[in-house]
Amino acid sequence: MNSYPPVHLIKLAYCLILGVGLGAIAVLDYPSSHLVFSIATMLYSVLFLINAMLLIFKYKLKTEGYLSQTLIVSIFAYSLLSVKYGGALNAFWIYFFPVVAFFLFKLNTAILLTAIYIPVALYIIIETSEPLHQAQMVLSFAVITTVSLFLSFVKTRTNNLLEPLIGRDLNTGAQLEKFLRPTLAIEITRAEREGTGLLLMQLKIPFNDKRPHKHEIEEIVTKYAKSISDNLRPFDRYYRLDKQNFSIILPHATTQEGTRIAQNIIHGVTLDNANKTTFGLASLNVGDTADSLIHTAQKELNYVSD
Amino acid sequence: MAKDPAVSLLYTIIAMVCILLSISQYIFGHYDIMFLTMIMIGILLPGAIFLFLNREQSNGKYVNVLILISLGTIIQYQLSIDPDLSIHFAFSFPIICYFILPISWAIQITFIFMVLTFYQVSTSHSMTDSLRLCFTYLVFDLSSFCYAYINTVKRQSLLNLTVTDYQSGAYNNRHLVEKLNQEIARSAVTKRTLSLVAVTIEDYGQILDIHGTNISERLLKEFHYTVNGLLRAGDDVFHDCKGTFYILLPNCPIEGALVLKERLFKKIASIQWQDIGDIQLNIGFATLESSENAQQFLQRASEHLVKQQKTALRLLAFDK
Numbered sequence: 172m173n174s175y176p177p178v179h180l181i182k183l184a185y186c187l188i189l190g191v192g193l194g195a196i197a198v199l200d201y202p203s204s205h206l207v208f209s210i211a212t213m214l215y216s217v218l219f220l221i222n223a224m225l226l227i228f229k230y231k232l233k234t235e236g237y238l239s240q241t242l243i244v245s246i247f248a249y250s251l252l253s254v255k256y257g258g259a260l261n262a263f264w265i266y267f268f269p270v271v272a273f274f275l276f277k278l279n280t281a282i283l284l285t286a287i288y289i290p291v292a293l294y295i296i297i298e299t300s301e302p303l304h305q306a307q308m309v310l311s312f313a314v315i316t317t318v319s320l321f322l323s324f325v326k327t328r329t330n331n332l333l334e335p336l337i338g339r340d341l342n343t344g345a346q347l348e349k350f351l352r353p354t355l356a357i358e359i360t361r362a363e364r365e366g367t368g369l370l371l372m373q374l375k376i377p378f379n380d381k382r383p384h385k386h387e388i389e390e391i392v393t394k395y396a397k398s399i400s401d402n403l404r405p406f407d408r409y410y411r412l413d414k415q416n417f418s419i420i421l422p423h424a425t426t427q428e429g430t431r432i433a434q435n436i437i438h439g440v441t442l443d444n445a446n447k448t449t450f451g452l453a454s455l456n457v458g459d460t461a462d463s464l465i466h467t468a469q470k471e472l473n474y475v476s477d
Numbered sequence: 478m479a480k481d482p483a484v485s486l487l488y489t490i491i492a493m494v495c496i497l498l499s500i501s502q503y504i505f506g507h508y509d510i511m512f513l514t515m516i517m518i519g520i521l522l523p524g525a526i527f528l529f530l531n532r533e534q535s536n537g538k539y540v541n542v543l544i545l546i547s548l549g550t551i552i553q554y555q556l557s558i559d560p561d562l563s564i565h566f567a568f569s570f571p572i573i574c575y576f577i578l579p580i581s582w583a584i585q586i587t588f589i590f591m592v593l594t595f596y597q598v599s600t601s602h603s604m605t606d607s608l609r610l611c612f613t614y615l616v617f618d619l620s621s622f623c624y625a626y627i628n629t630v631k632r633q634s635l636l637n638l639t640v641t642d643y644q645s646g647a648y649n650n651r652h653l654v655e656k657l658n659q660e661i662a663r664s665a666v667t668k669r670t671l672s673l674v675a676v677t678i679e680d681y682g683q684i685l686d687i688h689g690t691n692i693s694e695r696l697l698k699e700f701h702y703t704v705n706g707l708l709r710a711g712d713d714v715f716h717d718c719k720g721t722f723y724i725l726l727p728n729c730p731i732e733g734a735l736v737l738k739e740r741l742f743k744k745i746a747s748i749q750w751q752d753i754g755d756i757q758l759n760i761g762f763a764t765l766e767s768s769e770n771a772q773q774f775l776q777r778a779s780e781h782l783v784k785q786q787k788t789a790l791r792l793l794a795f796d797k
Contacts, residue, residue, distance in 0.1 A: 322628065341634065
């Protein structure tokens with residue numbers, strides 16, 4: 172359990188508590204309400220428990236985007252079902268819809284979904300509650316929707332402000348591609364001014380599958396990034412390119428040193444096909460620019476022998 | 478990236494909702510509940526005004542805690558009068574807390590509120606109904622917590638990845654430490670000098686107070702742009718978000734730093750800064766010594782800057 176990141180643990184705890192809680196509600200509902208409603212609650216509970224199991228075994232569904240859609244549709248259906256079978260005590264499920272919509276979906280989609288749900292929520296409120304409670308429920312629903320909207324809006328605004336200020340890739344710790352050319356141009360000027368060497372290394376990762384899945388790419392690329400980071404000097408910099416490749420700037424390095432670093436990177440990657448990794452080395456020559464160095468390094472891509 | 482204006486707007490919206498609610502409670506003759514709702518309005522509206530006008534952000538969170546504890550207490554009292562009616566308002570309390578307060582504070586307040594709500598529900602409903610209500614409430618509270626927690630974690634990881642200070646456009650403090658370590662390691666390999674210049678805009682705090690955030694941020698951006706124009710390729714500018722800039726000069730001896738200092742003084746004196754007029758600078762610098770680490774190097778440059786500031790103040794007093 173120690174290897175799980177906090178967000179993963181929170182998701183796991185949430186699914187477990189939701190699964191157990193809904194299961195308990197289904198058992199409580201069985202004698203007092205309709206069998207269909209009790210079964211629906213139990214199915215809902217099982218859905219969360221299955222998801223918890225998948226999280227425990229770190230299994231990631233290739234169609235995980237559909238889980239959000241399934242969840243929002245099921246809350247929609249469940250709250251409507253509560254009108255027919257559940258009564259006033261189950262009308263509280265209308266409060267879940269805006270929270271889940273704004274949590275799982277992008278701001279615009281969530282606003283659209285909530286706008287569609289508002290008439291349904293009003294219908295549920297009118298059908299299940301007496302007039303004094305109706306006003307209280309409408310206003311509580313309005314407050315919860317507003318706060319969810321605010322949370323989502325603040326999240327979107329923060330992301331929009333922070334994203335241009337980010338320098339690194341979240342998963343690999345590599346610098347972003349947009350910084351490669353400007354940094355390389357600066358390094359070329361520095362090397363020429365100081366009269367020292369400069370080496371650019373391109374690294375192309377081999378994939379067994381011709382069209383690998385996003386998770387598979389991330390897993391493999393992260394392993395490479397760790398090996399690269401372990402084998403570089405503190406002042407070398409590596410960049411993630413096209414999501415699947417890396418570019419490494421090695422100031423004060425010769426081609427021999429570059430080849431040795433490439434061999435160490437391959438040894439550091441615990442993958443069967445690591446020896447199929449191709450490397451391209453470009454050493455700074457008179458008249459070289461950032462573009463010409465990148466072009467040369469890409470042209471020189473080849474296997475590295477021990 | 479202050480959240481106070483959004484919180485102020487939220488309090489106003491909740492107060493408006495409460496006004497509508499108190500009208501409906503009046504129509505239905507629930508005068509005791511209506512009185513409590515009006516107290517809520519009396520707490521929310523001054524809170525919204527205070528947060529809108531408040532400029533010292535550290536006070537804001539204490540005011541928010543007071544407001545939310547008062548709201549929570551009133552909701553609990555309403556629950557003891559009419560649990561069926563007030564439980565709906567209790568459902569909105571956790572998500573409000575998670576939006577407004579820092580997550581650790583919100584957890585404590587919502588936990589106490591949840592325990593009290595469970596107690597109130599269990600004393601006013603049958604066993605089955607209270608269990609069902611408690612489970613539903615627990616699940617809703619957890620949903621709000623997960624939403625807020627995952628948002629906080631994501632924002633923190635994004636913040637950790639940022640390298641640029643949004644006020645000035647220069648690199649931020651975190652990147653300064655990282656870059657210093659890189660350049661010190663590089664200097665050890667190449668045996669070349671490394672200098673660090675610390676520049677502070679005199680009375681930046683006062684400029685911020687008098688001219689406000691927009692003009693101060695524009696000053697920082699223009700200042701960064703001006704400094705950048707004086708540097709070589711490979712030199713970097715950093716800003717600590719408090720008006721102090723650091724300029725890292727690889728392969729530059731102390732004489733080079735001195736030349737840059739004079740050029741900077743001359744350039745700044747020639748510029749008329751819009752709305753602000755003239756600005757004065759204090760500059761400190763240091764050149765890397767053998768076996769010095771990033772922290773020591775940075776501290777030495779900062780100490781030299783403080784010394785320069787004190788000397789400038791003494792000279793000013795002597796002039797008078």
